[in-house]
Amino acid sequence: MHVEKNVCDSIIGTLLNIKGKTNDNINSRKYLVEMGLRLELQLEAHSKRTYLPPSCHTLSRLEKRSFCDSLHGMKVPLGQSSNIGSPVSMEDLKLVGLKSHDCHVLIQQLLPMAIRGILPKIVRHVITRLCMLFNSICQKVIEPTILDDLENEAIVILCQLEMYFPPSIFDIMVHLIVHLAMKIRICGPVFLRSMYLVKRYMKILKGFVKNQYRPKASIIERYIAEEAIKFCTDYMLETEVVGIPQSRHEGRNEGKDTCGVRVVRKDQCEVLHAHLYVLNNTDVVIPYIEEHKKLVKSLNPWANEKWLLIEHNRTFLKWFREKNCGVRF
Secondary structure (H helix, E strand, O other): OHHHHHHHHHHHHHHHOOOOOOOOOHHHHHHHHHHOOOHHHOOEEEOOEEEOOOOOOOOOHHHHHHHHHHHHOOOOOOOOOOOOOOOEEOOOOEEOOOOHHHHHHHHHHHHHHHOOOOOOHHHHHHHHHHHHHHHHHOOOOOOHHHHHHHHHHHHHHHHHHHHHOOHHHOOHHHHHHHHHHHHHHHHOOHHHHOOHHHHHHHHHHHHOOOOOOOHHHHHHHHHHHHHHHHHHHOOOOOOOOOOOOOOOOOOOOOOOOOOOOOOOOOOHHHHHHHHHHHHHOOHHHHHHHHHHHHHHHHHOOOOOHHHHHHHHHHHHHHHHHHHOOOOOO
């Protein structure tokens, strides 16, 4: 959980150049010059100001707005995550106040869609591979045979990130990506060791605190009071359950159903005519139609084509049902 959050914060902070969270700063550029790497990114001094040349991961203001717009207007299914558009600041073009689960959903599912068309293909491809790696690691069912492939994929992704991002992004949290596949082999799937439930329950307990000098006593008293209320509501009708959030769709599906179109009911004769029309225009039934026409013509050799058509339409439906009892189309 913490690896996902820190990696997500590092990447988004570097892409959006968020002050205090970006890894592309003056010290990173100086370090590149000392190592003799990417000399085209070295600092440039202009009239008492230091200019940082744009890198391959640098976004223009228009690209930052496109990135923030895609996240601000994104809708997710009920219960998948919180409103992902609320941490997006359209004025400052940055993401603030991301929670651990927000980063979990963002780096696994939403980030690849948000960066489409706003980064060079090589950088976009590496970030997408990183998101797919986290998504594969967090699956509920993982084949043990693919753990070696996931470990090799993590090593390749880190090498590619080192090619395009500044060196300061590679702290201990980013390095821990290499060991995630090995931890699955030793400890089992990630979702069995997830801390999201614990963190959410800790938030509930922290909300019980009303006296900052006696936090433990506040938690105990509020918890006992809530348990007593829950016990009492079990014996009361038409009461809301304490502690369970109400669905936004609660009450919207009650009452008489409404339709957007007018419902027209047909009588039995019109239904039979429609059934006959469908049968006459179905490829599966064509051999039966030809067989029935031959049968009618053999019984009435003097009849013309018009009479055969009328007689066929009159008796075919009954004949077909008797011949194919139990067959439904």
